[in-house]
Amino acid sequence: MSQESDVLVEIDDVYKYFPIKQGIIFKREIARVHAVDGVSLKVRRGETIGIVGESGCGKSTLARCITGLHPITKGRIVFDGQDISNLRGRALKPFHRDVQMIFQDPYGSLNPRRRVGAIIGDPFDIHGIASGAERKRRVQELMELVGLNPEHYNRFPAEFSGGQRQRIGIARALALKPKLIVCDEPVSALDVSIQAQVINLLKDLQDELGLTYVFIAHDLSVVRYVSDRVAVMYLGKIAENADGEELYENPRHPYTSALLSAASIADPDAAERRERIVLSGDVPSPIRPPSGCRFHPRCPKAQENCVDVAPDLIVRGGDTASHLTACHYPVEAAENLAVETAAIEQLSTEPTLPSA
Amino acid sequence: MSLLEVRDLKVSFDTSDGLVQAVRGVSFTVERGKTLGIVGESGSGKSVSTQTLLGLTAGALIDGEALFEGQDLLAMSDEQLRRIRGKEIAMIFQDPLSSLHPLYKVGKQIAEMIRQHESDVSKAQARKRAIELLGMVGIPEPGQRVDDYPHQFSGGMRQRAMIAMSLALNPKLIVADEPTTALDATVQAQILDLMLRLQREFDTALIMITHDLGVIADLADDVLVMYGGKPVEHADRRSLYYRPHHPYTKGLLESIPGSTGAKTRLKPIPGQPPSLINLPTGCAFHPRCEYVMDRCVPEEPPLAAVNDKDGFPDLGHTSACWLPREAAGLSTEVERIRQEAVALGRTTGALGSTAGSTVVDAGEAK
Numbered sequence A: 001m002s003q004e005s006d007v008l009v010e011i012d013d014v015y016k017y018f019p020i021k022q023g024i025i026f027k028r029e030i031a032r033v034h035a036v037d038g039v040s041l042k043v044r045r046g047e048t049i050g051i052v053g054e055s056g057c058g059k060s061t062l063a064r065c066i067t068g069l070h071p072i073t074k075g076r077i078v079f080d081g082q083d084i085s086n087l088r089g090r091a092l093k094p095f096h097r098d099v100q101m102i103f104q105d106p107y108g109s110l111n112p113r114r115r116v117g118a119i120i121g122d123p124f125d126i127h128g129i130a131s132g133a134e135r136k137r138r139v140q141e142l143m144e145l146v147g148l149n150p151e152h153y154n155r156f157p158a159e160f161s162g163g164q165r166q167r168i169g170i171a172r173a174l175a176l177k178p179k180l181i182v183c184d185e186p187v188s189a190l191d192v193s194i195q196a197q198v199i200n201l202l203k204d205l206q207d208e209l210g211l212t213y214v215f216i217a218h219d220l221s222v223v224r225y226v227s228d229r230v231a232v233m234y235l236g237k238i239a240e241n242a243d244g245e246e247l248y249e250n251p252r253h254p255y256t257s258a259l260l261s262a263a264s265i266a267d268p269d270a271a272e273r274r275e276r277i278v279l280s281g282d283v284p285s286p287i288r289p290p291s292g293c294r295f296h297p298r299c300p301k302a303q304e305n306c307v308d309v310a311p312d313l314i315v316r317g318g319d320t321a322s323h324l325t326a327c328h329y330p331v332e333a334a335e336n337l338a339v340e341t342a343a344i345e346q347l348s349t350e351p352t353l354p355s356a
Numbered sequence B: 001m002s003l004l005e006v007r008d009l010k011v012s013f014d015t016s017d018g019l020v021q022a023v024r025g026v027s028f029t030v031e032r033g034k035t036l037g038i039v040g041e042s043g044s045g046k047s048v049s050t051q052t053l054l055g056l057t058a059g060a061l062i063d064g065e066a067l068f069e070g071q072d073l074l075a076m077s078d079e080q081l082r083r084i085r086g087k088e089i090a091m092i093f094q095d096p097l098s099s100l101h102p103l104y105k106v107g108k109q110i111a112e113m114i115r116q117h118e119s120d121v122s123k124a125q126a127r128k129r130a131i132e133l134l135g136m137v138g139i140p141e142p143g144q145r146v147d148d149y150p151h152q153f154s155g156g157m158r159q160r161a162m163i164a165m166s167l168a169l170n171p172k173l174i175v176a177d178e179p180t181t182a183l184d185a186t187v188q189a190q191i192l193d194l195m196l197r198l199q200r201e202f203d204t205a206l207i208m209i210t211h212d213l214g215v216i217a218d219l220a221d222d223v224l225v226m227y228g229g230k231p232v233e234h235a236d237r238r239s240l241y242y243r244p245h246h247p248y249t250k251g252l253l254e255s256i257p258g259s260t261g262a263k264t265r266l267k268p269i270p271g272q273p274p275s276l277i278n279l280p281t282g283c284a285f286h287p288r289c290e291y292v293m294d295r296c297v298p299e300e301p302p303l304a305a306v307n308d309k310d311g312f313p314d315l316g317h318t319s320a321c322w323l324p325r326e327a328a329g330l331s332t333e334v335e336r337i338r339q340e341a342v343a344l345g346r347t348t349g350a351l352g353s354t355a356g357s358t359v360v361d362a363g364e365a366k
């Protein structure tokens, strides 16, 4: 049990489907988006778990399920020992204090007509914690904490730069001293030089306040930098889940390998040396995900079996107990995926050059 | 003669807030078959400096010269420019949806564009070429997909279609403005791989605009770094990445996670990009520079040659900075200047180590 008490959030086989409806008066469900499709994940106290994956793979949906913004379709989410999957309304209030979210778009998530002090102080009002001078004092403390000038209490969001607006979002998220902060692409909209400022801030706050983070991003190097553990998502499912360095040094899922090889490297020699694994095709639609292993239409290692049987997310031969991979034929250390071709027929997106 | 030679290009916009000096004197050349990378943060003037060449910045105040095969693009009539656009110089944008018409089939748009410039091509021939082009950019089953509408294509396929369209007339120069920024990592890799192969195949010159130094590390022959509407450093790829001179270039390279070792603290560039309406005096980077010296505040540094490894000026590597001509951070003299700047409190400094001390004045952002 002692090990379990380390776990702050337990996500147990969670599904989130969005119905697609058609019809004018009697709306009929004609299909569903399999946004999150059976995800299990444990988040330990004080750690950062990174979630990476391409657009539409369900990262934000999973984040919104964890923070209670989306009721889940199926499964169980246990936060700090309490099952919150079926709580509604008032019963959720304490949970809403403990879990906060930071969004990608620092522009869209702040009301442009309200002053910064009011925005950051909102949670104090909503939860009846502080008002008047006390509220102002606490807001200014928060502003100082995230590196904003407390004298700018009365300014509007438009008067701040992108990086500073992200700091406003962070200050607001910290107001109620949450246990968990879910960061959904917190630096993706920022310029490179500003990204590093915000990442440093998030790390400092974690050290100072003992925060736990779920950190979502599509940038692998950012996720590697901030995360203790990393989960790679593909079409609503977790493809691989391991300790950060382990995942980057010893990827076992072909999709993880492809993603790593696709990342840009700001070093000409290293960039030239690297052999890119160029996948065929695009990410398929989550409305009708492929059968068996969802990655099979693009996977350079795919075999007949992969079309029929979905691989479980389990420890694969030779890996440590914390390294889980959902693949029948995991990548071996000396393997070069860039030169492999699937044993099944796949849609080719190879260019047909005139000379070829 | 270079394919394209841009000399001292200046572009500004008269807005209700004041004059936006988007581009403040940019010069570069592009040789046939070569790739120039243009890097900088958003708002640094990358898009404006290239869109202006093709007459795509309506209402802008423009000054300078842009010689394409010896002819000044900036002095051409709209009619003359229209003939060059697509045929001689093609553009690929970040968001392919905005350049594809939503109500026409993809193949039809490519065919129309071919027929616009080559009037003797029949409809059937143009369609056949459209199918070939779609196949060439890796669209599966091009014979069927040619009759799809843009919304039936995924993001990656739309960008492929845009590339097909840009190649349709065999242009001498392609300007790609953040062509992969909106795409996923694995699709970005596909598109970059495709562009590189096609460029080699057809020997097209390429201007690749990006905010990500990683995207062009294995792609560009030369790189131009822009800051506040001006080039601050211009060099061949290896010199730029391995021997950067300008503190801004150095800062960009160092702020990338993983560049300074696995888990050591990131080194951000403090402060924010400048306002183009109210630019800092002297060196536009001085409010954020950790080397700032007395003369940087009143005097604007010109682009000047940087010394190569043997201490001789390298005319192919220029930087607009008052620091000694060795690559920044390499000499003890430069390090002494940095320490002096910190000691005198001239810099807003590298952001402090605790969160609370990272106060940045919002007023500076304006």
Ligand SMILES: Nc1ncnc2c1ncn2[C@@H]1O[C@H](COP(=O)(O)OP(=O)(O)OP(=O)(O)O)[C@@H](O)[C@H]1O
Pocket: A018, A019, A033, A034, A035, A053, A054, A055, A056, A057, A058, A059, A060, A061, A062, A218, A286
């Ligand atoms: N409210 C909704 N109704 C219907 N479909 C939805 C809804 N929200 C999300 N989806 C779909 O669910 C899938 C997963 O979406 P999600 O936003 O979680 O992706 P993501 O991984 O965060 O992508 P990105 O990297 O683009 O932010 C997508 O196909 C999306 O279109």
Ligand SMILES: Nc1ncnc2c1ncn2[C@@H]1O[C@H](COP(=O)(O)OP(=O)(O)O)[C@@H](O)[C@H]1O
Pocket: B013, B015, B020, B021, B022, B040, B041, B042, B043, B044, B045, B046, B047, B048, B049, B276
């Ligand atoms: N039509 C316009 N009117 C006024 N300002 C403009 C216009 N187009 C661009 N700008 C400004 O010019 C500057 C440079 O823009 P741009 O070249 O698009 O930057 P980027 O480097 O991100 O491509 C920005 O400050 C932008 O807001």
Ligand code: SF4
Pocket: A253, A254, A255, A293, A294, A295, A296, A299, A300, A301, A302, A303, A306, A311, A326, A327, A328, A329, A330
């Ligand atoms: S299970 Fe098969 S298709 Fe899926 S990732 Fe593994 S090898 Fe590829």
Ligand code: SF4
Pocket: B246, B247, B248, B283, B284, B285, B286, B289, B290, B291, B292, B293, B296, B301, B320, B321, B322, B323
């Ligand atoms: S040292 Fe001076 S001239 Fe060079 S970048 Fe810094 S402020 Fe500008």
Ligand SMILES: [Mg+2]
Pocket: A059, A060, A061, A184
């Ligand atoms: Mg998202």
Ligand SMILES: [Mg+2]
Pocket: B046, B047, B048, B177
């Ligand atoms: Mg731009």
